[in-house]
Amino acid sequence: MRGAALLLAALVALAGCAQRPRDAAAATLVFKHAKILGPLDPIPGLLREFERRNPGVTVRSEPLTWTSDEQHQFYVINLDGATPAFDVLMLDLIWVPEFAQAGWLLDLSPWVPRGELAPHFPAAAAASVWNDRVWGLPWNMNVGVLYYRADLLAKYGLTPPRTWDDLVEQAQRIRAGERDPRLDGVLWQGKQYEGLVVNVLEHFWANGTSLIDERDTVLPEPARAAAALRFMRRLIASGVSPSRVTASDEEMSRRSFGDGRAVFLRSWPYAMDLFEAPDSPVRGRVGVAPLPSHPDGEAGLGATGGFHLAVNRRTRHAEAAVALVRFLASAEGQRAITAAGVALYPTRVDLYRDPVAIKAHPYMPRFHDLALRARPRPVRPYYLMFSTTVQPEFSAALVGLKTPEEALGDARRQLEYMLSAIR
Amino acid sequence: MTARQRADRLTGLAFVSPALLALTVLTVYPGLWVLWLSLQQRIPIFGIARFAGVEHYAFLAGDPRFWTALRVTLGFTIISVGLELGLGLAVALALQRQRLGRRLALSLLLLTWALPSVVTAKLFQWLYEPSAGLVNVVLGGSEINWLGDPDLALPALIFADVWRTMPFVALLCYARLLTIPPEVYEAARVDGAGRAATLRWVTLPLLRSILLIALLFRTLDALRAFDLMFVLTGGGPAGMTETLTVYAYRSLFQTLQLGFGAAIGCVIFALVMLVAWAYLRALRPEGAAA
Numbered sequence: 013m014r015g016a017a018l019l020l021a022a023l024v025a026l027a028g029c030a031q032r033p034r035d036a037a038a039a040t041l042v043f044k045h046a047k048i049l050g051p052l053d054p055i056p057g058l059l060r061e062f063e064r065r066n067p068g069v070t071v072r073s074e075p076l077t078w079t080s081d082e083q084h085q086f087y088v089i090n091l092d093g094a095t096p097a098f099d100v101l102m103l104d105l106i107w108v109p110e111f112a113q114a115g116w117l118l119d120l121s122p123w124v125p126r127g128e129l130a131p132h133f134p135a136a137a138a139a140s141v142w143n144d145r146v147w148g149l150p151w152n153m154n155v156g157v158l159y160y161r162a163d164l165l166a167k168y169g170l171t172p173p174r175t176w177d178d179l180v181e182q183a184q185r186i187r188a189g190e191r192d193p194r195l196d197g198v199l200w201q202g203k204q205y206e207g208l209v210v211n212v213l214e215h216f217w218a219n220g221t222s223l224i225d226e227r228d229t230v231l232p233e234p235a236r237a238a239a240a241l242r243f244m245r246r247l248i249a250s251g252v253s254p255s256r257v258t259a260s261d262e263e264m265s266r267r268s269f270g271d272g273r274a275v276f277l278r279s280w281p282y283a284m285d286l287f288e289a290p291d292s293p294v295r296g297r298v299g300v301a302p303l304p305s306h307p308d309g310e311a312g313l314g315a316t317g318g319f320h321l322a323v324n325r326r327t328r329h330a331e332a333a334v335a336l337v338r339f340l341a342s343a344e345g346q347r348a349i350t351a352a353g354v355a356l357y358p359t360r361v362d363l364y365r366d367p368v369a370i371k372a373h374p375y376m377p378r379f380h381d382l383a384l385r386a387r388p389r390p391v392r393p394y395y396l397m398f399s400t401t402v403q404p405e406f407s408a409a410l411v412g413l414k415t416p417e418e419a420l421g422d423a424r425r426q427l428e429y430m431l432s433a434i435r
Numbered sequence: 436m437t438a439r440q441r442a443d444r445l446t447g448l449a450f451v452s453p454a455l456l457a458l459t460v461l462t463v464y465p466g467l468w469v470l471w472l473s474l475q476q477r478i479p480i481f482g483i484a485r486f487a488g489v490e491h492y493a494f495l496a497g498d499p500r501f502w503t504a505l506r507v508t509l510g511f512t513i514i515s516v517g518l519e520l521g522l523g524l525a526v527a528l529a530l531q532r533q534r535l536g537r538r539l540a541l542s543l544l545l546l547t548w549a550l551p552s553v554v555t556a557k558l559f560q561w562l563y564e565p566s567a568g569l570v571n572v573v574l575g576g577s578e579i580n581w582l583g584d585p586d587l588a589l590p591a592l593i594f595a596d597v598w599r600t601m602p603f604v605a606l607l608c609y610a611r612l613l614t615i616p617p618e619v620y621e622a623a624r625v626d627g628a629g630r631a632a633t634l635r636w637v638t639l640p641l642l643r644s645i646l647l648i649a650l651l652f653r654t655l656d657a658l659r660a661f662d663l664m665f666v667l668t669g670g671g672p673a674g675m676t677e678t679l680t681v682y683a684y685r686s687l688f689q690t691l692q693l694g695f696g697a698a699i700g701c702v703i704f705a706l707v708m709l710v711a712w713a714y715l716r717a718l719r720p721e722g723a724a725a
Contacts (some may be wrong), residue, residue: 088688089688114479255584256564258583258671259672397690400690407671433476433483434483
C-alpha cells in the first residue's frame with residue numbers, strides 16, 4: 013500500500029516534469045542504443061510511455077550490435093560525419109568525456125541543473141561531467157564486486173576476506189580441504205582487452221595508487237603499481253588463479269564460477285541474477301562482498317561500468333531529445349530496469365531501497381553499499397587511448413613476459429609520448 | 436600512327452574509361468587521401484590537425500609494438516598460407532581418387548569455407564576453452580591455455596585459419612584437376628611413369644598456375660588478417676597475436692589517431708603491393724607461354 017502511494021507520488025512529480033517541453037510537438041526522435049540482453053527488454057515500454065506523455069513525438073528505437081568496440085566505431089564514424097540521423101544515444105560511460113571533447117554531444121547543462129545528478133551514485137554521476145558541464149545522464153551501472161561461495165566459506169568457518177592475502181590463504185585452505193582438482197581459487201578477467209584494465213585498476217586502487225592522478229601524472233606511485241601487478245602475476249604463478257585467466261573475459265569467468273568451479277570471482281552485479289537462476293548449480297550458495305585490499309590501500313573500491321544517455325549535437329529536436337533522456341534517467345525510467353527479468357542495475361540510489369525492486373532482485377540492498385564506494389575509471393577524453401596502450405603491457409606482466417617494472421616502464425613511456433602529442 | 440590507328444585507340448580509351456573512372460573514384464582517390472592523412476597529425480577529439488611530415492613513420496621505425504605486429508603478421512602469413520597450400524593440395528588429390536562420398540566431402544569443405552569468419556572465431560573460442568573445450572577434452576583433459584599462453588596463442592590462431600581456408604585451396608585445385616584430360620595420364624602411364632613421377636612431372640606442373648593464384652589470394656588475405664585475432668585474443672596475450680591490421684584498427688577507430696592509423700594502413704598497403712607485384716611477376720612467364 014505504501015509502495016503504491018510512493019509510486020503515485022513519483023508519477024505525479026514526473027508528470028509535472030514531463031509536461032514542460034511544449035515545442036517538442038511533432039518530432040520523430042531516433043534513439044540508438046545497445047541491444048539489451050536478457051529475457052526482458054525494458055526499452056520499448058518506456059518509449060511508448062514517453063510518446064503517450066508527449067503527444068506528437070514519436071521515438072524510433074534502433075539497436076546497435078552488442079560488442080562495445082562496434083558501437084564505439086559506429087558512433088565515431090557517424091558523429092564525426094556530423095550526422096543528424098539519430099538524436100539520442102546510449103553510450104558506455106567511458107566515452108562521455110571523449111565524445112564531449114570532440115564536440116559531438118549536446119551540452120545538457122542548460123536543461124539539467126547539477127542537482128539533478130545528486131540522486132545518482134557519485135561514481136556514475138562523475139562520469140557525466142566533463143569540463144564542468146553535464147554531457148549525459150546515467151542510465152544503468154555496474155560495479156566490480158567479489159563473489160564467493162558462501163557454502164564453502166561457512167564449511168571452513170571463514171568470513172569473506174578483507175585483504176587479498178586473506179583471500180589467497182582462504183582459497184588455498186579450501187582447495188586443500190576439498191581435494192577437488194577442478195576447483196579453482198579466484199577467477200577474474202585477464203584477457204588483453206578493456207576488462208583487463210578494469211581489473212588492474214582495481215588492484216591499483218586497492219593498493220592506494222592509480223593509473224593517472226588529478227594533475228595528469230602518469231603512474232604517480234610506480235612502486236605501489238608494480239606491487240599490485242606482481243600480486244596479480246603471483247595469483248597465476250602460484251595456481252590460486254588458473255592460467256586460463258590470461259584469456260578469460262567476463263562471460264568465461266562467470267560461467268566457470270557458475271558451474272561451481274571456483275571459490276571466488278571478481279565480476280559485475282549482472283552475474284548474481286544468473287547465479288540465482290532456477291537451473292544454476294550454485295543457486296543459493298553465492299555471497300557478494302567488497303573487493304579486498306592490498307597493504308597500502310583500502311578495500312571495496314570497485315570500478316564502475318554502465319551506460320549513459322546523451323544527445324547528438326546535430327539533433328534537429330533538441331527539446332524533445334533532452335526530454336527523452338531525462339525521462340529515461342528519471343526514477344520512473346530507471347524503475348523499469350529493476351523489473352524481474354532485466355539484468356541491469358539502476359544508477360539511482362533510492363531504487364536500491366525500493367520494495368518492488370528488492371522483490372525482483374533480493375540482493376539489491378547489498379549492491380547499494382558496494383556501488384556507493386565505486387570509482388569511475390579515469391574520466392578523461394583520452395581514456396580509450398590510454399587503455400588500449402596499456403593493455404598489451406599489463407598482459408605481458410601477467411603472462412610473465414615482462415617484469416611488472418618493465419611493463420609499467422614501457423607503458424609510461426608510451427603514455428607520456430601520447431600525452432605530449434595532445435597537450 | 437595512322438588515322439585509323441588513332442581512331443581505334445580513342446575508341447579503346449572510351450571503352451575503358453568507365454572502368455578507369457570507377458577505379459579512380461573508388462580506389463585511387465581514397466588511397467591518395469589515406470597517404471595524405473598519414474602525413475598529418477589528426478586527432479579530431481582534441482581538434483588537432485597539423486602537417487606532420489614523416490613523423491608517424493619515424494615513430495613506427497622505433498615502435499616495438501609495430502615491429503611485433505609486423506613479425507606476427509609475417510609469421511602468421513607464411514605459416515598459415517604454407518599449410519593451407521600443402522593441405523589443400525593433398526585434399527584435392529585425395530578427392531580426385533575418392534569414389535565414395537565425394538559429394539559429401541565437397542559439401543563439407545564448402546560449408547567450412549562458407550561460414551562467416553566471425554562465426555568461425557566464436558566456434559574456436561568454444562573449442563579452445565581451456566576447461567571444457569573440445570580440443571582439450573580430445574587431448575586427454577589437460578587444461579592447456581590455448582589463447583592465453585604467449586607461445587600457444589598464435590599457433591592456435593593459425594590452426595583456426597588453416598581449418599577455415601584450406602577448403603578454398605582444395606576446391607580450386609580440385610576444379611583444375613577435373614579439367615586435366617585423362618589422355619595425359621594415359622600417356623604418362625604408357626611412358627612408364629609411376630605414381631610419384633606422374634605427380635611430379637604431370638599433375639604439379641599443370642596445377643602450377645592455379646596454385647600461384649591461390650597463393651596470391653591467400654597471402655593477400657593473410658597479410659590483412661583481422662577477425663580471428665580480434666575476436667579470439669584481442670591481439671593478446673602481451674600483443675603476441677596483434678597483426679598490423681589490428682594495430683591499425685585500434686589506432687583508427689578506438690583511439691582515433693587518424694594520421695597515425697593511416698600511416699600503419701599505408702605500411703600494410705605497401706607490404707601487400709610488394710607481395711602482389713612479386714607474385715604477378717612469377718605468374719607472368721607461364722601466362723605468356725600459354
